[in-house]
Amino acid sequence: MKRIEVTGVVLAGGQGSRMGGVDKGLQPFRGRPMAAHAVERFAPQVDELLVNANRNVEEYARFGHRVISDEIAGFAGPLAGFEWGLAHAAGELVATVPCDSPFLPPDLVSRLRGALEANGADLAVARTGDRSHPVFCLMRRSVHGSLAEFLARGERTIDRWYAALHVVEVPFDDEAEAFLNINTREELADLEPGK
Numbered sequence: 001m002k003r004i005e006v007t008g009v010v011l012a013g014g015q016g017s018r019m020g021g022v023d024k025g026l027q028p029f030r031g032r033p034m035a036a037h038a039v040e041r042f043a044p045q046v047d048e049l050l051v052n053a054n055r056n057v058e059e060y061a062r063f064g065h066r067v068i069s070d071e072i073a074g075f076a077g078p079l080a081g082f083e084w085g086l087a088h089a090a091g092e093l094v095a096t097v098p099c100d101s102p103f104l105p106p107d108l109v110s111r112l113r114g115a116l117e118a119n120g121a122d123l124a125v126a127r128t129g130d131r132s133h134p135v136f137c138l139m140r141r142s143v144h145g146s147l148a149e150f151l152a153r154g155e156r157t158i159d160r161w162y163a164a165l166h167v168v169e170v171p172f173d174d175e176a177e178a179f180l181n182i183n184t185r186e187e188l189a190d191l192e193p194g195k
Contacts, residue, residue: 009052049066146161
């Protein structure tokens with residue numbers, strides 16, 4: 001059996017507030033649920049894939065991967081998904097992507113891993129131009145304890161947690177469009193073919 005080095009987590013546990021409170025990852029996009037596109041592009045890059053979802057768990061399970069729900073109640077944000085992904089990961093490295101980015105780069109994990117290892121960092125995060133994309137990241141499972149403590153204090157902001165870690169930003173300016181995320185019904189409609 002192949003050794004699991006990298007666990008991937010698709011983050012689909014949000015409230016979808018900018019889309020009217022619907023489960024964003026299950027909204028139809030180009031004939032399939034939006035999260036299915038992210039799963040399809042991400043799965044070949046990792047050794048195991050988990051889907052972090054807090055509702056419609058049976059629907060997400062149809063993608064063929066284990067579904068995990070946040071331990072912290074009340075839609076606590078992406079860090080809650082990070083934490084539970086780290087807790088359930090078999091790999092020593094954990095990569096995360098959001099469910100609303102159907103065009104994510106096919107070389108995301110390899111590039112993040114190269115930078116993480118070259119810099120001896122705790123966490124590598126994608127960047128385009130002067131903007132970082134904090135939920136597109138690769139972290140060592142050893143950061144789990146610090147994140148659990150951070151969340152236990154009631155903290156929820158990714159940047160504040162990152163500030164305590166050795167983080168390397170990895171430029172993806174050559175694939176900037178791959179980080180497009182879909183937050184509203186209008187954006188969803190605008191990206192359908194023929195628009």
